[in-house]
Amino acid sequence: MATAIPAGSHPAAQHHYSSTGLDNIKIAIWAFIGSECFFFGSLISTYLVYKGRSVVGPFPHTAWTNPATGQTLHAILNIPVTSVSTFVLLMSSLAMVLAHGAVVRGDRKYSRIWLLATALLGATFLGFQCYEFTSFVHEGLTIKTNLFGSSFFILTGFHGAHVTAGVIWLLTLFFVDMKRGLQPRDAVNVDICALYWHFVDVVWIAIFTLVYLIK
Amino acid sequence: MTAHRSRRRRAAVLTAVVSLAAAACSHQAPNSIFNAHSDFGQVLDGLTNRLLFLAAIVFVLVEGLLLFVIWRYRARPGNTEAKQLHGNTRLEIAWTLVPAILLALIAVPTVRTIFRTEAPAPANSLRVEVIGHQWWWEFRYPDLGVVTANELYLPVGRTAAFDLKTQDVLHSFWIPQLAGGKRDLITNHTNHLWFTPESTFVWNGFCAEYCGASHANMRFRVFTVSPAQFDQWVAHQKSGPVTVAAATPPAGGASAPAPAAQPAPDTATGTFPVADLPGYIVPNTPLPPGAEVPVTQGDAQRGAQLFRTNACIACHTIQGVSPGVVGPNLTHVGSRTTIGAGLYPNDMRHLEAWIKHSEALKPGSKMPPMGKGLPGAMGQLDDQQIADIAAYLSSLK
Amino acid sequence: MATTVAVPSHAEAHEAAPGGIWGWLTTVDHKRIGQLYLYSALFLFLVGGVEALLIRIQLWHPNGTFVTAQTYNELFTMHGTTMIFMVIMPLSAAFFNYLIPLQIGARDVAFPRLNAFSYWVFIMGALFMNAGWFIHAAPDGGWFGYAPLTTRPFSPTLHIDFWVIGLQILGVSSLAAAFNFLTTIINMRAPGMHFMRMPIFTWMAFITQFLLALAFPIITVAVTFLMLDRFFGTQFYEIAAGADPLLWQHLFWLFGHPEVYILILPAFGLVSEVLPIFSRKPLFGYPVMVYSGILIAFLGYGVWAHHMFAVGMGPIADSIFGITTMLIAIPTGVKIFNWLGTMWGGTLRFSTACLFAIGLVALFTIGGLSGVMHSSPPSDLAQTDSYFIVAHFHYVLFGGSMMGLFAGLYFFYPKITGRLMSETLGKWHFWLTFIGMNLTFFPMHFAGLEGMPRRIYRYDANQGWDIWNNLSTWGAFILAVSVIIFVVNFLWSRRRGAIAGNDPWGGATLEWTIPSPPPDYNFATIPTVTSRYPLWDARSPRLTSDVPHTAAGEQAVEVDVAGKHVGDTRFPADTERNAPSVPLTAAQLGIHMPSPTIKPFTTALGLTVMFIGLIHHKSLPIMFLGVAIFLVSLYSWVLSPVEPEH
Amino acid sequence: MTADHTHAATADDAAAEIKAHEYAHTHPTWKTYRWVALILTLITVGEVWVYYVPAITNSPYFVPLLLVLSAAKFAIVVLFYMHLKYDSKVFRALFTGPLVVAITVVISLLFLFGQLAIRLHGS
Ligand code: HEA
Ligand code: HEA
């Protein structure tokens, strides 16, 4: 990591003309986000299409009695816990904008604090998700149980994977900051990470409503 | 020189089109989607003809224009400098509008036809359940209590309403000359198709959705018969297996004489003797090399015993004999024209080969080869035993 | 114009880049990557073509026994998959790579290393999927792999695993490339090249990138479900769990229909480049060509269910999808008529490139018209899954995409290699292709209308299909001859073809102002563009005087960036720097080019190994090895600069 | 991939400083962010609260209400945190276009699978 993220101050940069005055990487990340709309759109569609079509329980919002064993499995989603984790993710977005702002100002202290805070909040969210997944498994819902199990775990799991990638990205930025300090000219590198991070948050906003709250 | 080329090209294109058209008219097309023999088929026909007609007009206009342009504007002495037109708004609007109008001409009848053909079937229709299996067809008449396989009987003049289901993967139910159109059989769905057959005859049916190894071998036959013949057929199907020795006299009463030039159904069973069927109905599939069973005579009595004591009963139903439901119902197998889902003619030679090594006759077949010592074979039958069983099955009229 | 400039040898132009295999593995030059795409795709075209020939030999006569049912099913699956994902798409990608930077006046793409990564992922995915052949496990589920046939209970063996994993890998490549080209086109156009001055090929490529970026996520999800079902026991397509097979169909075709426009729009773009040049006229209705392309792409998202008219979606859905599908004929028709308008009043020179372009206009129309016939749902019930459909898509794919790509290949070959392809062999190639193609695919219309289902490895005699199949097979043999002639021409011309010079055809756009093959930095000085047809403006301003967006047609635009006037030389001043007799190296000119690196290759390798590891539960350690290679390479890539440190 | 890009002309040190300066003008400030966070929190609280009020969950307005609330959150994050409101229209096009098409596709799929129709009849 010695070379660290090359900054825009490259002498070569002067040879590169840009048609719009925008950063290439920022255009690319927005294109990527546009593309991700379809990725999550497909996953969400699948979840909604399969809603109420599982042959066996457990179900998200209603209890289910296994006709074979007589055992009753209660509605599986845990709204209070997920509300908290949703709030955590929202707050991580706030930390993210503050981190970006600090980098832009050249404020080394706060850039580190907020970058780390964002990553930790993200990790907290992941912790909640781990807790949620394990408790679901204990209650008898796995990816193999029914259509709900498959579509739920894979949708939220892919979201979780995005959060994980984001946390790793944030930590990388944090370590670069520790090592050589992020300068204002690095702002674009933080900016694209932030865009990604907020997008992941936005996806969760949709998931929280569509999966957890709508019965 | 280029002029030469385009002239040659036009000539080539013309010859091709004309000869293809000629060939199209002069030869037999027993599975054509045109001139289908049902109300449904005719509705589709009308629409398809309209589409073809419009497509032909656009084709001639566009290709004609193209040929004109490349001939007229080829570089040659006297045409050395291009006119630098770069666009013409009015023209461009024109060639946006004209296609739009043409499309409206097909969109309107299309939507009308959709709503007509996808309406619910009339209440008094004959209900038929079609169940797709890898790679054969099960036909059930729930109101009549009849279950059969690979050969479908329908009375003319009465609407047949099909409930299409599948036991495994997707298939598609297609009788080109009867219905014209097809419908897919979709797992966990029941699909619908209905039409009223208008002529008595026999038709080819196909599976039209790729369904694995033997998709090509998943065919069936449809017999459209008069209502009286249909009733007779139903009555026969409902009776238990009728073991008919070589020359048993017809059991039933007199039936209406069949129209000339049409195959007449056997009066006893309401089914058709193979010899009367047109060539494209009787399968010509060659047996794979080495599949032939040398023994040609079998004992039906012994065969019945062997059938009961071997794996056969696990999969096949013969009314009063065995309850298996994995494979086709064989209660009246001897009266069918084909075996293996329309793949081979139903005779001793093919039956024997089939029982001995079905997999070689029909790749992927879920029926294990019953011949002794064959790789993957389940059965322990020697050639004589196979001949006996074949004789028994042939006798199940 | 300095059209007679001698061609520099390749070595000179690439002095700085390492040579040999290592040079190719580490290259980040869009032109070399473009060539890699080109050679790979042409090779795979031969593979897919041989598969087609085997199919045709099997169907030559009724009840053919040339191959087994299983082999046949593998053949058509791999033929379709190969031709679509490993031939037409990478051939288009070859042109995107080679041409987009040249046409917009850039030195490279926005992310040169990502570009190399895309190629390596593509070729590894293609090799992986074809590896199935060598262990008797080539995919056999059809190119659209309908569930539940492709789920574990019905396809227990490795066949489908190769398909599923191969598609995932190929998808990564397309997505990465799409973001790259989107950025390149948005942000790296030369000063003055606003969108309505962009060469039409670049425009169509631009639209295609949107389609790629927005369609591939959907197939990724659909295939991921299948992969998880097969490997980890999820239930997405598990019929026993109540799954709905239509989910796969909707997701697949939501991708699949945009995909067919991904396959055709680049070819449309190439033809729109070729026809004006050989008519000696500007493209007729350039803005309308652009808008119709956009409209085709947009409408392409609202028609997917026309592949599912037989599944029983109900009358309302059938009507809606039928009508939206018909609507696409309008913008496509506009394109056809505008090409005719381009030729109208021109002085047509029938070079091979021009012939192929005209071939597209003639043949695509036929495919388009049968497409419109399918778009009427009740009538499609009769056509669907019959050879009538096979006829349709070969007319649009071979008659459209392939013809257009061949046109582009003959046209741009001199730019890529510095030499012209033989016109004599080229004409042979064209005429045999034209005849062979019609002889192969036109009879399929009749076979289909006479009831021949598709994807059958054998058919019975007496069905009336013999003659059509016989003709088709002979046509395929003619095509094989034409392909061999093409291969010979391609190889021969590389060494023996006539020297091309900068601008052999009298081109109009930036790529024709620089040497052939271009130096690695493309443009010694980034030009300032004041016109849609800069070269024509310079050569014969009188002719373009009333064409909008040309120098004479409107005020030239001054461009300043960050307070500095960019481009010392207004285009197309022909200085020694821009078109020197012996091109200078980047170093001599003081231009910094991205340095070669192996990291994209190793990252792609890691990714591929990771996916391959999925194929068997015993191979999971291989997957982790892949993850490790991937992460290490990615990190060292991301943390190292694009260009050498100074 | 962060580094694999060629920087824009403005990206030398001086320019970056200018950029930072401009940024302060064109981007929302700490105050805005605080407000945004507060509003987001309130909406979330509202959503969860609604979930526990039987009178609302049983009413036909429950689903539309939730959809509106989450759409509002979605929009706020995108406009302010992702500063789309202040940024180039290129980004707006790259995001909004696909988003609209994707949402349309999701809705059409729900209709095609009968999930939406059922809901409409059921309420
Ligand atoms: C390059 C790829 C390509 C292109 C461009 C197209 C273009 C079109 N396709 Fe095609 N299509 C495929 C590739 C392509 N297709 C493939 C691969 C399949 C099969 C997949 C499989 O099952 O394996 C398929 C299948 C397919 C089906 C499903 C059939 C079935 O399985 O039942 C349908 C149905 O509507 C269809 C329609 C159309 C239409 C309306 C167009 C339109 O875009 C065509 C528009 C063009 C014109 C109409 C010609 C020019 C216009 C004029 C000259 C103007 C005047 C014209 C009129 C007024 C009509 N296509
Ligand atoms: C761009 C796409 C493309 C192209 C170019 C082609 C090209 C050809 N296709 Fe293909 N085809 C598809 C896309 C394409 N196809 C698709 C998507 C399917 C559907 C698959 C499915 O159902 O899943 C299909 C299906 C398909 C079928 C239907 C199979 C079936 O349903 O059972 C047939 C049948 O004839 C066929 C034939 C051909 C032929 C003869 C060619 C010819 O044009 C090929 C010409 C090329 C050659 C003849 C190669 C010559 C090479 C040599 C001679 C080697 C020389 C070697 C050296 C010099 C080293 N194709």
Ligand code: CUA
């Ligand atoms: Cu059943 Cu194909």
Ligand SMILES: [Cu+2]
């Ligand atoms: Cu389509």
